[in-house]
Amino acid sequence: xxxxxxxxxxxxxxxxxxxxxxxxxxxxxxxxGLFWYKQPSSGEMIFLIYQGSYDQQxxxxxxxxxxxxxxxxSANLVISASQLGDSAMYFCAMVDPRSGYNKLIFxxxxxxxxxx
Amino acid sequence: GAGVSQSPSNKVTEKGKDVxxxxxxxxxxxxxxxxxxxxxxxxxxxxxxxxxxxxDKSGLPSDRFSAERTGGSVSTLTIQRTQQEDSAVxxxxxSLARGAFSYGYTFGSGTRLxxx
Numbered sequence: 001x002x003x004x005x006x007x008x009x010x011x012x013x014x015x016x017x018x019x020x021x022x023x024x025x026x027x028x029x030x031x032x033g034l035f036w037y038k039q040p041s042s043g044e045m046i047f048l049i050y051q052g053s054y055d056q057q058x059x060x061x062x063x064x065x066x067x068x069x070x071x072x073x074s075a076n077l078v079i080s081a082s083q084l085g086d087s088a089m090y091f092c093a094m095v096d097p098r099s100g101y102n103k104l105i106f107x108x109x110x111x112x113x114x115x116x
Numbered sequence: 117g118a119g120v121s122q123s124p125s126n127k128v129t130e131k132g133k134d135v136x137x138x139x140x141x142x143x144x145x146x147x148x149x150x151x152x153x154x155x156x157x158x159x160x161x162x163x164x165x166x167x168x169x170x171x172d173k174s175g176l177p178s179d180r181f182s183a184e185r186t187g188g189s190v191s192t193l194t195i196q197r198t199q200q201e202d203s204a205v206x207x208x209x210x211s212l213a214r215g216a217f218s219y220g221y222t223f224g225s226g227t228r229l230x231x232x
Binding site for chain 2: 037042043044045046047091093099101102103104105106107108109
């Protein structure tokens with residue numbers, strides 16, 4: 001069955017430094033999509049970045065990049081030059097291709113604290 | 117509308133009462149999803165709508181939970197005879213028709229339900 005694992009319940013980083021949030025996934029399907037979402041204390045889920053299983057290059061969006069290692073089934077999020085506003089919960093998610101639609105399966109999340 | 121709108125933002129109800137949670141998706145988004153997020157947990161899929169039909173209701177935890185969508189737009193999630201374990205944040209999301217998942221979902225800010 002499809003599964004997303006985030007092994008870091010909490011992380012902290014110094015402002016302006018880079019941080020990597022881990023995500024591993026399990027699927028037997030060759031076609032899938034991976035997402036990262038940010039959830040600040042206000043509660044809304046904010047889409048950050050997407051990686052398709054057939055994409056040749058790692059996805060990047062501004063300060064966010066996805067370190068996609070397909071053979072290891074990992075899709076770690078790298079945040080460069082951390083800012084205080086990056087403090088939030090971060091969720092890794094995967095489209096369940098067997099659902100036939102865009103059903104997302106979420107990991108348990110990692111709480112990131114950025115210290116000044 | 118510009119984003120996904122959910123109401124109410126907060127709801128406190130007595131055990132045994134029925135509640136209705138509303139979601140107004142982005143105009144033109146044919147797919148709509150309900151998720152539940154219990155305290156400190158990841159997101160749990162509840163139900164998926166394509167247009168007004170719900171081809172996947174597999175995440176609804178019991179027959180006390182039901183949902184409908186009318187006019188291909190607004191959706192209502194109803195919980196009958198609420199229990200304390202129903203306390204959670206209920207998140208709604210919408211997306212373009214399936215196949216556009218590289219854009220992810222757009223989530224609403226959620227309804228925080230507290231059953232006392």
